[in-house]
Amino acid sequence: MKRRRQSLVVLLVSCSLLAVCLHYSLQHRWTGSLRRAVRETTRLHIRSGGTCHRAIEQEQTLAEITDAGEINRFIHGIVISGWRSGGACECCGDPTFEFYAGDRLLAMVGYHHTERLRWADGKWTGDGRLTAASRRFLISWLSQHGVDGPRREGEAKQERQDEEGRRQRRYAEFIPPKLLLAAMEAEVRPSPSYDPGGEQHRKLVAEVFLRHEEDAQTSIELYLRVLGITANSSGWNHYHEFQDTIAQSLLPRFKGPDLAQAALNVMKDDEGMAGAARWFLGENGWRSLDESDRERILRPLAQRALQHRYMDIRKGVMNVLCNIDTPWAVELLRSMLSWPTDPKWTPPEVSSGWRVSLADGSQVLSDECSDAVWAAFCLAKMGSVESLPAIQKLADESQGPDRNLLDKAIQLLRDKTPVDRK
Secondary structure, eight states, rough: OOOHHHHHHHHHHHHHHHHHHHHHHHHHHHHHHHHHHHHOEEEEESSSSSSSSSGGGGOEEEEEEEOOHHHHHHHHOOOOGGGGOOOOSSOSSSSSEEETTTTTTEEEEEEEEEEEEEEEEEESSOOBBBHHHHHHHHHHHHHHHTTTTHHHHHHHHHHHHHHHHHHHHHHHSOOOOHHHHHHHHHHHOOOSSSOTSSEEEEEHHHHHHHHHHOOOHHHHHHHHHHHTTTTTOOOOOOOOOHHIIIIIIIIIGOOOOHHHHHHHHHHHHHHHHHOOOHHIIIIGGGGGOOHHHHHHHHHHHHHHHHHHHHHHHHHHHHHHHHHOOOOOHHHHHHGGGGGGOTTOOOOOOOOOOOOEETSSSSSSGGGSOHHHHHHHHHHHTTOOGHHHHHHHHHHHHHOHHHHHHHHHHHHHHHHGGGOOOO
């Protein structure tokens, strides 16, 4: 028995040593082959763009390194984890490292998502996966030499990972364990047949939630809270996990007092407010409320949503207020006439969004307008004659495209009569 134990220990140690040797052998093969290829480097050229599908006329020099010590430090900072390397993503990388000996190109290496390198026409059998230490080194080294793109990309990636972790924790806090497990299984289960619109998949996930529903109010509160988990961070049109099913299949079943009371219950905290605003204003759930409940629920939600960091959400809320067309909705829209315009904002080349039709048959799209200008068009569309002095004052203080658009809003409002208001 003792010998058997000793033999087992020897075998385990041998296997461990073999694994270590294999790891370093693979690492040396990947890392060493690149180092040997670029050991004569006298100039390191770092440019924008990747190693394939190049648009050379658009490429820019990001850094030019001729100091031998810095070049050597960069080369030896590249360490590839051989056993995790191979394969390739579909992009061409950015930026690209070009190693020169005089005017002779020794190697062209693309940088992919701060994690991998691709050696164009090199000796690697796929993309080389950087070790964790090497990833940190390259990001730091590049920032030291004025190339900040990878650092920003790495920070954005970490932010997304942190947000995903937060989202999963919140799901676990809100959704009962058995329901969460069953819903997650349904979420990853493939549809039984061709399902381009995702309708069958939504039905599968919805059936899981329906089997676990208790009373209407508890269910509505859960659904609104789940919608609120990402409402502030990623906007209202970006669904995660079960949110699409909730918005398309589950919440539309509820109306009237049950819906109103559940909304009031969740609106006591930030995340609940975000979910309720997303449903009632982003998904037009306000139409399912009794008219007697609308102001006390929609007014505080709209006040909050009009401060959202995404402009398209703010404009969408203004469009909803235009459709509601009540004195308090007019009041909220008028408050947006003083909303400051971001000096860096310019209309997109291709405009889209909500539309306002003018008397000459032309249309103005929400994407063409700043916040204040779109508020003016919403008020004009509603025929809010009492808002004319405030809109005129805004026009007098504006210039350029804003002034031209505001003149159209004023003309639209003047063309309106009380009979026209609908």
